[in-house]
Amino acid sequence: MSRDTEDGTVGKALAVLDQVAAFGHPVRFGEILSKSAYPKPTLYRFVQTLTNQGMLSYDPDRQTYAPGVRLVRLAHAAWAQSTLAPVARPYLDALSADVGETVHLAQLDNAQVLYLDKRNAVQPVQMYSQAGKVGPAYCTGVGKVMLAFTPEPQLDRIIAQQSFHAFTPETLTTPDALMEELDNIVARGYGFDREEHEPGIICIAVPILTEKGRPLGGLSVTSTTARQSLDKLEKLAPMLQQTARDIAYDAAHWHIKDED
Amino acid sequence: MSRDTEDGTVGKALAVLDQVAAFGHPVRFGEILSKSAYPKPTLYRFVQTLTNQGMLSYDPDRQTYAPGVRLVRLAHAAWAQSTLAPVARPYLDALSADVGETVHLAQLDNAQVLYLDKRNAVQPVQMYSQAGKVGPAYCTGVGKVMLAFTPEPQLDRIIAQQSFHAFTPETLTTPDALMEELDNIVARGYGFDREEHEPGIICIAVPILTEKGRPLGGLSVTSTTARQSLDKLEKLAPMLQQTARDIAYDAAHWHIKDED
DNA sequence: AAACTTAGTTTCACATGTTGGAACTAAAAT
DNA sequence: ATTTTAGTTCCAACATGTGAAACTAAGTTT
Known part of the structure; x- marks a missing residue:
């Protein structure tokens, strides 16, 4: 009934979201990259998408990503x-x-x-x-x-x-x-x-x-x-x-x- | 910087998630369908994917969907x-x-x-x-x-x-x-x-x-x-x-x- | 009980969106 | 000034998502 296998783009994107959340602190793109199996541009696009969607928040000053406030609402x-x-x-x-x-x-x-x-x-x-x-x-x-x-x-x-x-x-x-x-x-x-x-x-x-x-x-x-x-x-x-x-x-x- | 425009499949799926959350109570597939712009099979697949991912939870007894517990963790x-x-x-x-x-x-x-x-x-x-x-x-x-x-x-x-x-x-x-x-x-x-x-x-x-x-x-x-x-x-x-x-x-x- | 309606699920040809190597730019470090 | 590292854009090849149509299951009417 429930799959651990990632289905589709959505599953992959959410896996990235989990990754970021797992760090436990705001992280830079490179840090996510180092823990991710995806090639740079692919991961980059996921992070962008998630950020646009408010699922990740980006701190421009520190250049870090963290789970976004939209999650709190949901x-x-x-x-x-x-x-x-x-x-x-x-x-x-x-x-x-x-x-x-x-x-x-x-x-x-x-x-x-x-x-x-x-x-x-x-x-x-x-x-x-x-x-x-x-x-x-x-x-x-x-x-x-x-x-x-x-x-x-x-x-x-x-x-x-x-x-x-x-x-x-x-x-x-x-x-x-x-x-x-x-x-x-x-x-x-x-x-x-x-x-x-x-x-x-x-x-x-x-x-x-x-x-x-x-x-x-x-x-x-x-x-x-x-x-x-x-x-x-x-x-x-x-x-x-x-x-x-x-x-x-x-x-x-x-x-x-x-x-x- | 932040888009309201849906980007890609991920954006669409998350929009569906918002829809379900907006109901404020567990809903049947048909209810989501009636409020959604997507055709039946497309919406169906989104709901499936989100459910597999734990972003929606499905109650088999009542046949209803609600925002899933994975969100609480995130x-x-x-x-x-x-x-x-x-x-x-x-x-x-x-x-x-x-x-x-x-x-x-x-x-x-x-x-x-x-x-x-x-x-x-x-x-x-x-x-x-x-x-x-x-x-x-x-x-x-x-x-x-x-x-x-x-x-x-x-x-x-x-x-x-x-x-x-x-x-x-x-x-x-x-x-x-x-x-x-x-x-x-x-x-x-x-x-x-x-x-x-x-x-x-x-x-x-x-x-x-x-x-x-x-x-x-x-x-x-x-x-x-x-x-x-x-x-x-x-x-x-x-x-x-x-x-x-x-x-x-x-x-x-x-x-x-x-x-x- | 057969005919009809409604809700949910599967299929598949088509096209749109996703992929990632490579090439590029910006900013540190030497 | 030069090298290194981090972040970003491009685009051809291809995998994935799309949704009309067809199907099944369950419930309703005659």
């Missing part, structure tokens, strides 16, 4: 119309107030985890800095619960794209180890992050599933080993599962419009 | 790398704490005002619901101050694209009236929204200018006629101007990277 629409994000918002508020720990709402984007929303107990919400962030699927709580409920054909494709980089000593670094973990998650109905991505950071996560059992997204409560234990987090499982069911129900029956 | 990069938004954040926090009214950071996107960030005195920050929102340039405080400092050739193009719709009795509805207002703003160094966009809503706005006087963005403090008067808001002008200068300075000298 993303607002994407967020507001996404099945999950607007519906889940009040539930995140409630959860956050209840548990007093960091709460995440995420979704699979290709083979990565994409964070759609966040509540942090300590400081007030700072969404843009977090929503839109991506992380690995194979070593985060939300990532694994979503994978666990992803059917075979897709799952294989996604697993093939994981880096299996060992962020910590606890990281699962082989497809086999991950598959076993996914089986456990399905059996249990929820999953953990046991310091697999960052030392000292643990989490419990539940999937948000459609009626047909397809994973829409994931919900997690994150804490530190200093403050919580996995056992204590596990006590939240029933409540999280109920919240996930509520969100799934609302997502299936509502549809919110973009408003002030 | 927008995160755009926001984090934008010259203004990350730099301005702490200043907005401070301003908001100081004045206790709604504070906006905006930028020009094509001929529209695009809100990049917001602080609301009442409830904690809810950025995604606001950042990315667009508004008219000719009848908002931030819009007018940015236009006021936009040089002739561009300004004409932008003004030609304004609708001059009369949102309220106070709305400036002719290019001439707007030009006169812009002159006043340049002379004064700041501008107002005198209930021109929404009845009862007033604001004071200042431009954020580069060393060369090019407008990077705008900063505004919004209130209601019930709580504030224009005279009282005007007292904030010096402080806002100083903040704008500070932001401009930081924007020119810093460059922040994407971090946690």
Whole structure:
């Protein structure tokens, strides 16, 4: 259904856009060129086109390119119309107030985890800095619960794209180890992050599933080993599962419009 | 420099993306078709391509398309790398704490005002619901101050694209009236929204200018006629101007990277 | 249940837009 | 003044996008 293969000029242009975004800072044409497979004039035309379109912005003083503001406008629409994000918002508020720990709402984007929303107990919400962030699927709580409920054909494709980089000593670094973990998650109905991505950071996560059992997204409560234990987090499982069911129900029956 | 003319296949595809986003809710193929100038198969291919690329997401149950999550990821990069938004954040926090009214950071996107960030005195920050929102340039405080400092050739193009719709009795509805207002703003160094966009809503706005006087963005403090008067808001002008200068300075000298 | 309507998808000859080697210009570096 | 590097334009060869027409699937009417 979804191709990683670039289709057509549009796909190539968007791949260039991703490239630029991946740098994480404004870049000069030459820098993009050095990381790109395209010949100079071809890449140049892509960059021009994207710039004309407002998908890239060009700083004439520094002669650098960065992802353009048009994306911010489009993303607002994407967020507001996404099945999950607007519906889940009040539930995140409630959860956050209840548990007093960091709460995440995420979704699979290709083979990565994409964070759609966040509540942090300590400081007030700072969404843009977090929503839109991506992380690995194979070593985060939300990532694994979503994978666990992803059917075979897709799952294989996604697993093939994981880096299996060992962020910590606890990281699962082989497809086999991950598959076993996914089986456990399905059996249990929820999953953990046991310091697999960052030392000292643990989490419990539940999937948000459609009626047909397809994973829409994931919900997690994150804490530190200093403050919580996995056992204590596990006590939240029933409540999280109920919240996930509520969100799934609302997502299936509502549809919110973009408003002030 | 920037074209509204569609260049190539990429431009056309992105125009389709805008179309879909403009609906404000998930749409079926036929709905897009009815608003599009393209013949059925052509549009169909665009929609397919965009869907494959993750720029549109397709809901198989409802058979609807909506802007895709890939945009959220890209927008995160755009926001984090934008010259203004990350730099301005702490200043907005401070301003908001100081004045206790709604504070906006905006930028020009094509001929529209695009809100990049917001602080609301009442409830904690809810950025995604606001950042990315667009508004008219000719009848908002931030819009007018940015236009006021936009040089002739561009300004004409932008003004030609304004609708001059009369949102309220106070709305400036002719290019001439707007030009006169812009002159006043340049002379004064700041501008107002005198209930021109929404009845009862007033604001004071200042431009954020580069060393060369090019407008990077705008900063505004919004209130209601019930709580504030224009005279009282005007007292904030010096402080806002100083903040704008500070932001401009930081924007020119810093460059922040994407971090946690 | 057959006939009709509407929404979505596939096909294919044609032409338009994309490609990239080569050649050019602008600006630094030597 | 000369060389090097970065950015830009040209254009012939060719790959890709185009859209009328034809088709399938689903829903509606008689």
